[in-house]
Amino acid sequence: MSAILILLFLLTAASGTAVVLIRDPARQIFALAGNGVVLTILFTALQAPDVALSELAVGGAAVPLLFLVALMAVRTGRRDEEHEG
Numbered sequence: 001m002s003a004i005l006i007l008l009f010l011l012t013a014a015s016g017t018a019v020v021l022i023r024d025p026a027r028q029i030f031a032l033a034g035n036g037v038v039l040t041i042l043f044t045a046l047q048a049p050d051v052a053l054s055e056l057a058v059g060g061a062a063v064p065l066l067f068l069v070a071l072m073a074v075r076t077g078r079r080d081e082e083h084e085g
Contacts, residue, residue: 008042029067036060 015035022028036059043052 005042005045008038008045011038012042025071026068029064029071032067033060033064036064 012035015031015038019028019031019035022031036055040052040056040060043049043055
């Protein structure tokens with residue numbers, strides 16, 4: 001196994017661990033997007049371009065964007081409740 005693959009596997013493990021250990025939801029979403037990008041690079045290095053493209057679209061963009069929209073909706077709803085009460 002080449003040194004680049006070992007480095008990418010370690011980077012994947014580190015980014016996955018960061019997603020789990022970060023407590024702030026907004027930062028966790030950006031860490032999740034970073035994890036998707038790291039996985040995209042890993043899949044490209046493993047010569048799986050179709051999987052890499054899917055991971056980039058889903059794990060690097062779509063899921064983090066949906067989580068970010070949901071988080072902003074929850075925070076906006078919480079502000080609206082505070083102003084009403």
